[in-house]
Amino acid sequence: MSKQNAVLLFGGVSSEHEISRLSAACWANSLDKERYHVHYVGITRQGEWRLFQGDASAIADGSWEQGNITPCVLSPDRSHHGLIVLEQTPRILYVDVVLPILHGKNGEDGTIQGLLELSGIPYVGCGVLASAVCMDKAIANTLLDAANIARCEWDWAWAEDATANFDTLYPHLEQKLGWPMFVKPANAGSSVGISKANNPDQLRKAIQVAAAEDRKIVFERFVKGQEVECAVIGNHAVISTLPGEILASQDFYTYDDKYISGTSRTQIPANLPQSTLEQIQKFAVDAYKALGCEGLTRADFFVEECTGAILVNELNTLPGFTAISMYPQLMAHAGTPLPQLLDRLIELAMERAAKQNG
Helix, strand or coil: CEEEEEEEECCCCCCCHHHHHHHHHHHHHHHCCCCCCCCCCCCCCCCEEEEECCCCHHCCCCCHHHCCEEEEEEECCCCCCCEECCCCCCCEEEEEEEEECCCCCCCCCCHHHHHHHHHCCCEECHHHHHHHHHEEHHHHHHHHHHCCCCCEEEEEEEEEHHHHHHHHHHHHHHHHHHHHCEEECEEECCCCCCEEEHHHHHHHHHHHHHHHCCCCCEEEEEEEEEEEHHHHEECCCCEEECCEEEEEECCCCCCCHHHCCCCEEEEEECCCCCCHHHHHHEEEHHHHHHHHHHCCHHHHHHCCCCCCCCCEEEEEECCCCCCCCCCHHHHEEEEEEHHHHHHHHHHHHHHHHHHHHH
16 A cells, blocks of 8 residues: 655644644654655744654754755645645645644634645645634634533623723623633633633733733633543544543643643543533534534533533644643543544545545
8 A cells, every 4th residue: 555645734823833843743753654654844933834854853842943944835726736845946745635733823723724625635633614613712602602502601802892991891791700700812722821810900911911812802700610621533423532631730721731840630531420421422522513523623621510510611623632632642541542543533534525525
C-alpha cells in the first residue's frame, strides 16, 4: 500500500500558538510512518508559512524556525491539490490529507477550514460552519439554547459597549447571573482571557482582560460542581466516551493549570453514578449534532453540586493533544490508543471528502 502524503499544520497566529506546537509534536510522534509520508508546515506568529524539513523534536520548543525551512503556501487551486513550495524553482507538493493541528483563532475558527474547502483537500476535524460556531461562545450558546440543551445562565456584550456602558451593564449582570460570575472572550480557547469576578471592580478588570483577546465578551453564572469532559468522534455515525473529570488544582481550570504547572489531575470515568455518566454521554452526542460537528470534538459539561443538573459548558472542535490532554486520554480509556485514534480521524476526513465530492 502506497503511503499517503499528509501535511501536519501547526503554530499559527493565535494566543494558543505554543499549545498547537505541543499538540502537533504529539501527532508527529504518534503517526504511523509506514502509512503516511508526513510533511511539517509551520505557521509563524506573523503568519508566515514554512515547510519544515527537519526532525519533529524541534516542533514542540519552537526551534523548528531556525531549522531547514522553505516558504510555501497552500494553493486554493484544486488542480494543484497541495502546497506550492517556493524554492528557487517553485514546485507543487501533492497532498492527500491535511492535519490542521491549530488551536484558537486563525486555525480552529473556520478560517483554515475555508481555505482547505477551496483547495479540495480532505482535512481532519470539523467543517467551516461548525468550527466557526463552536469557536464563538455567544453563537454556540444561542444554538444550544435553541436545541434545548441545558446550560447555565449567560449573557454577552461587545467589548466596546461593556466598557462604555459598564455602570448600566453590571447591575443587569448582577441581577441575571449573581456573584461570582465568569467573564470570557467569546473567541478564544485553553482558558485564555478568562477571569472569575466576585464584585463590580473585579468585573471591570475581567472585561479588560477578555477584551484583549476578542471584541465580544461572554458572561456566565458560576456553577459550583464537577467539571467533566467527553471525547466525541464521528461524521454521520457519532459516538461519545463516558466523561472524565477535571480535578483542577486552582480556583478554576486555568491555562497554567492545563499546560504549565502540570498540577491538575484527571479521573476517568468521572466520579459520578453510572446513570449520570450515561446521561452526559448522550448529551455530548446531542450537542455535537446540534452544532453540526464532524470528525472530532471535546464536549465539556458541569454537574452542579446542589442540584445534580447536567449543564453543557462548551464544545472544542480541535482539543489539545498534549501528554496531559483529556481527549486522547478518554479515547485510550475507551479502547482506542493514540496511533489508532489518529488513523481513525484521518479515515473520517477521507470519508467526508468522498461524500462531498461524490
